[in-house]
Amino acid sequence: MKPFTYERAASPAAAAAAVARTPGAKFVAGGTNLLDLMKLQIETPRHLVDVNRLGLDTIEPTAEGGLRVGALVRNTALAADPRVRRDYGVLSRALVSGASGQLRNKATTAGNLLQRTRCPYFYDTNQPCNKRQPGSGCAAIGGFNRNLAILGTSKDCIATHPSDMAVAMRALDATVETVMPNGQARRIAIADFHRLPGGTPWVETALVAGEMITAVTLPAPVGGTHIYRKVRDRSSYAFATISVAAVLRPTTGTARFAFGGLAHKPWRVEAAETRVDGGAKAIAAAALAGAQTTDQNAFKVPLVERTLASVLAEGAAA
Amino acid sequence: MNDKPAFTLSRRGALVGGAAAAAAGAVPIDAGAAPAQPAPPAVPVRFTVNGKARALELDPRVTLLDALREHLELTGSKKGCDHGQCGACTVMVEGKRINSCLTLAVMHDGDDITTIEGLGRPGDLHPMQAAFVKHDGFQCGYCTPGQIMSSIAVLEEIKDGVPSYVTADVAGKPALTGEELRERMSGNICRCAAYSNIIAAIADVAGAKDVA
Ligand SMILES: Cc1cc2nc3c(=O)[nH]c(=O)nc-3n(C[C@H](O)[C@H](O)[C@H](O)COP(=O)(O)OP(=O)(O)OC[C@H]3O[C@@H](n4cnc5c(N)ncnc54)[C@H](O)[C@@H]3O)c2cc1C
Numbered sequence: 001m002k003p004f005t006y007e008r009a010a011s012p013a014a015a016a017a018a019v020a021r022t023p024g025a026k027f028v029a030g031g032t033n034l035l036d037l038m039k040l041q042i043e044t045p046r047h048l049v050d051v052n053r054l055g056l057d058t059i060e061p062t063a064e065g066g067l068r069v070g071a072l073v074r075n076t077a078l079a080a081d082p083r084v085r086r087d088y089g090v091l092s093r094a095l096v097s098g099a100s101g102q103l104r105n106k107a108t109t110a111g112n113l114l115q116r117t118r119c120p121y122f123y124d125t126n127q128p129c130n131k132r133q134p135g136s137g138c139a140a141i142g143g144f145n146r147n148l149a150i151l152g153t154s155k156d157c158i159a160t161h162p163s164d165m166a167v168a169m170r171a172l173d174a175t176v177e178t179v180m181p182n183g184q185a186r187r188i189a190i191a192d193f194h195r196l197p198g199g200t201p202w203v204e205t206a207l208v209a210g211e212m213i214t215a216v217t218l219p220a221p222v223g224g225t226h227i228y229r230k231v232r233d234r235s236s237y238a239f240a241t242i243s244v245a246a247v248l249r250p251t252t253g254t255a256r257f258a259f260g261g262l263a264h265k266p267w268r269v270e271a272a273e274t275r276v277d278g279g280a281k282a283i284a285a286a287a288l289a290g291a292q293t294t295d296q297n298a299f300k301v302p303l304v305e306r307t308l309a310s311v312l313a314e315g316a317a318a
Numbered sequence: 319m320n321d322k323p324a325f326t327l328s329r330r331g332a333l334v335g336g337a338a339a340a341a342a343g344a345v346p347i348d349a350g351a352a353p354a355q356p357a358p359p360a361v362p363v364r365f366t367v368n369g370k371a372r373a374l375e376l377d378p379r380v381t382l383l384d385a386l387r388e389h390l391e392l393t394g395s396k397k398g399c400d401h402g403q404c405g406a407c408t409v410m411v412e413g414k415r416i417n418s419c420l421t422l423a424v425m426h427d428g429d430d431i432t433t434i435e436g437l438g439r440p441g442d443l444h445p446m447q448a449a450f451v452k453h454d455g456f457q458c459g460y461c462t463p464g465q466i467m468s469s470i471a472v473l474e475e476i477k478d479g480v481p482s483y484v485t486a487d488v489a490g491k492p493a494l495t496g497e498e499l500r501e502r503m504s505g506n507i508c509r510c511a512a513y514s515n516i517i518a519a520i521a522d523v524a525g526a527k528d529v530a
């Protein structure tokens with residue numbers, strides 16, 4: 001690790017101001033992604049602002065009948081909360097599909113949203129990577145890209161966002177709450193939070209420098225059958241090849257689907273949700289419209305359709 | 319760690335550098351060529367380890383795992399990967415299992431930490447330690463301290479109702495089955511593949527019958 005200085009913030013606004021003010025500063029929450037990348041010198045912050053003890057680790061009901069999840073709530077605590085298990089099962093399931101028991105005890109709501117890609121070339125400092133080193137090129141295009149994106153890609157980057165939790169939050173229409181360095185609060189819809197790579201793959205979210213996540217709010221429960229199906233190379237402790245977060249409401253004939261492992265952000269196409277009557281084939285066709293595949297990752301297209309078929313069958317049996 | 323001349327590297331520095339280099343496959347070996355960067359100022363940290371109050375002054379880069387192993391000489395917790403992938407460094411912090419390699423020691427000021435050394439000792443083993451011996455839950459033993467810490471935590475997590483990916487009804491009470499134990503133990507890798515005996519040891523402690 002490169003040398004850095006360390007401070008414990010006194011409040012969220014003070015933390016945001018400290019990161020905005022100090023050159024090369026970053027927030028540290030659970031540290032499970034940041035420290036991993038610092039050891040490889042992919043991240044080289046010169047100052048760390050610890051946001052762990054600011055009282056942002058509670059889950060409170062909102063006036064609208066939903067839940068406000070503090071930015072520092074651990075992934076295990078969120079997955080195990082009785083209200084989440086009862087009313088937002090898709091989120092509980094997505095959380096426990098990710099990482100390991102030990103990592104989930106440390107990983108936080110904000111850190112999980114902001115974890116960086118698992119593209120193998122992003123991790124290999126000998127290789128060109130526009131995300132790690134702007135302008136150096138993309139080794140994944142034309143390289144080993146079996147697990148990379150098929151939607152919303154650009155000629156500069158085809159990385160996926162690796163979070164499972166974020167996919168469920170996209171299906172639930174969550175909102176990210178932040179505090180800016182000037183102390184002002186802001187709300188960002190999860191749909192607008194993660195960006196597509198475009199010509200600036202290193203700009204991954206809508207956050208501005210020093211902006212700190214304080215919470216994620218979930219709207220009032222939507223009911224229905226909640227399913228999170230993760231397909232991966234081994235059955236536990238592996239990142240998604242593809243994943244489907246689904247909320248099925250057969251009585252009203254409506255459904256919601258968000259997908260992981262396909263793009264630089266959780267992928268949701270509302271038009272696909274009006275095609276439930278057409279079954280997996282019709283939903284997949286609408287959700288994957290415009291997909292651009294490589295020889296290695298073209299299998300994700302039929303895999304999404306088959307996984308949807310299995311999710312619909314599980315929903316029908318529930 | 320190519321930020322100091324090679325000949326001044328401590329054993330700890332060499333180990334950290336070695337692990338990082340192996341993982342990245344990319345860190346230059348001619349560390350002597352890199353210009354020296356001043357070490358950041360040491361930060362005081364106090365925590366309780368296995369019931370004993372400890373006070374250290376640490377470079378903020380020191381992980382909790384390195385603080386335990388190299389500063390407090392508690393070498394029971396192992397460094398397998400140093401990247402959160404193997405579970406050999408699993409310790410309990412404030413009663414919860416975490417990977418001590420992916421957290422900074424200075425972030426744990428005031429915390430209560432338990433390592434494998436805090437569980438039991440020869441002649442007075444923790445029931446989980448005794449069960450690992452009884453069921454041959456290890457071969458080389460390198461992963462074993464992490465496996466035992468995780469095993470104890472897994473039984474607590476099931477008792478507390480924490481769901482897992484194989485829990486059929488996340489709103490309900492998780493069952494004590496082999497499938498649940500295996501899923502919950504997946505963050506602890508055993509290169510000797512003692513897995514089935516580890517599950518037998520955990521099931522024995524939990525008093526679970528017919529766990530397969
Ligand atoms: C071996 C391994 C396997 C994994 N498998 C999976 C998996 O299958 N699925 C999955 O989804 N994830 C997986 N993960 C990733 C894990 O979920 C993330 O590492 C974790 O969620 C990150 O949270 P953290 O709190 O530790 O973040 P940190 O490492 O502390 O921070 C991550 C980033 O967020 C920033 N940040 C943190 N808090 C804030 C805040 N409040 N406001 C603004 N910025 C902030 C930091 O500056 C940093 O850039 C895995 C990780 C490992 C090591």
Ligand code: SF4
Pocket residue numbers: 117119120121122128129130131132137138139140141148156157158159201
């Ligand atoms: S896909 Fe993106 S992250 Fe991967 S090498 Fe290309 S630019 Fe880097």
Ligand code: FES
Pocket residue numbers: 396397398399400401402403404405406407408417418419420
């Ligand atoms: S050494 Fe910490 S998980 Fe491997």
Ligand code: FES
Pocket residue numbers: 455456457458459460461462507508509510511512
């Ligand atoms: S006993 Fe050898 S690695 Fe597990």
